[in-house]
Amino acid sequence: MKKKKSEEKKVKEKVVEDDIIEDEIIEEENNEKKIFKKKKIIILLIVLLTIIILAVVSLVVINKNIKLTIKKTNETIEVFSDFKLEGGSAKVFKHKLKVKKSGTIDNSKVGTYEVTYQTKFFIFKKEKIKKVKVVDTTKPEVTMRGQQEKIIYIGDTYNDEGATATDKYDGDITDKIEVTNNVDTSKAGDYEITYKIKDSSNNENEVKRVVHVVEKPASGPAYINSNGVIYLTFDDGPGDTTPRLLDILAKYKAKATFFVTCKGSDEVIKRAYNEGHTIGLHTCSHNYAIYSSLDTYYDDLNQVENRVFNITGIHSKLIRFPGGSSNTVSRKYSSGIMSTLVNDVQNKGYQYYDWNVSSGDAGSTTNPDVIAANVENGVSPTKTNIVLMHDIHTYSVDAVEPILQWGQANGYRFEALSENVKPSHHGVNN
DSSP states (O other): OHHHHHHHHHHHHHHHHHHHHHHHHHHHHHHHHHHHHHHHHHHHHHHHHHHHHHHHHHHHHHHHTEEEEOSOSEEEEETTOOOOOOOOEEEETTEEEOEEEEOOOOTTSOEEEEEEEEEEETTEEEEEEEEEEEEOOOOOEEEESSOSEEEEETTOOOOOOOEEEEETTTEEOGGGOEEEEOOOTTSOEEEEEEEEEEOTTOOEEEEEEEEEEEOOOSSSOOOOOOTTEEEEEEESOOOTTHHHHHHHHHHTTOOOEEEEOSOSOHHHHHHHHHTTOEEEEOOSSOOGGGGGOHHHHHHHHHHHHHHHHHHHSOOOOEEOOTTOTTOSGGGGTOTTHHHHHHHHHHHTTOEEOOOSEEOSTTTTOOOHHHHHHHHHHHOOTTSOEEEEEETTOHHHHHHHHHHHHHHHHTTOEEOOOOTTSOOOOOOOOO
16 A cells, blocks of 8 residues: 555656656747747847948938039129029939029029029939129219310309219119319319219219319400310211110210201200210201291201200200301302301300311211221311211211220210310301
8 A cells, every 4th residue: 555655656756747847848948939039139130220220321322422513602793794593413423413493583683692403312302502692883874964174254154064874773863963063153263063973882983074264365265175085076867876876975985966957856865965965956957948048047046946955954055057157058048148147146145166077978978987087087186176977877877986996096085065165167158
């Protein structure tokens, strides 16, 4: 009985031992599984981390190699200048990319503008900003009405003709002119009148007029020294070619005189006057029948004088006789009328201007080169050069620029006639 119990005990102990061993084996297997799982997770984490690192490095490399180029990031241009916004270029490694621009530049308005250049490669974007500053650095133009030099007598009243001012950006700024006028007509001397202008960009300019206050001579008027000056005078207009002529004169800052008729545009005469040219009178009709009598002549002259007054606000007293004071065609209408007129007009306060240099454009030639050569050969630095031309002819206007270029290169000034310029008078033939 004891033996049996002993065997049963051993069996039980064996079962327990086997269970323990089995549990240990299971636990060991579970531990191995856990260790393997951990290793697998670690390996996966390492792989994932490696992938992330490689991806980040690739992103950095790709982003670093996206090159966006523009010529200038900051630029300053003059208002109204021809300006073309250049494009940019972009590439990644050797692959070209498209570049888009956003933003506009208004080159007609002063200010600072931004343009964004942007390129894209998959998820990558790069951009650069270009700043363009539009500025106005051009001085305004100031133009005196009338002559740069004036002569008046002691005790006379001086009425200044003023000036006009225009600016490339601001337009007409005549109302902003500051005038300094210290003319004292009670005392002989040389006085300056200054016309100063400042535009909205603070660009300044000024011109000066010299007024000579002198004692009245015992006989005859006082004249300024006109040596070295060329007075271009244009008859019979205004015409269709006169605006182009005014453009040429403005280009060279030259002044001229227009003996006008009742033909053409009021606006052209107004422009010529505002730009500092002298407006003289050439009669209204330019019909030689005006020489039929004194009344006929003055009726015609008064019409053009009134026209000029209505346009400019001045009563011009500078005249030129159709055909000049030496004309003979007047004999057909009234014998001896020119001998009477040349004295009578001066008694009425007018001054007549003939010419001492003929361009030949009144019938001798239609070749601009010949016209220019006639003027160049006819002028002299030792005389008052009054040149006869006609602004109604295209070929005459074509000759003006070469004349201006030649004259300025040879030290001549181109000015407008005034009552202070000694007139050229022809010999009277009727």
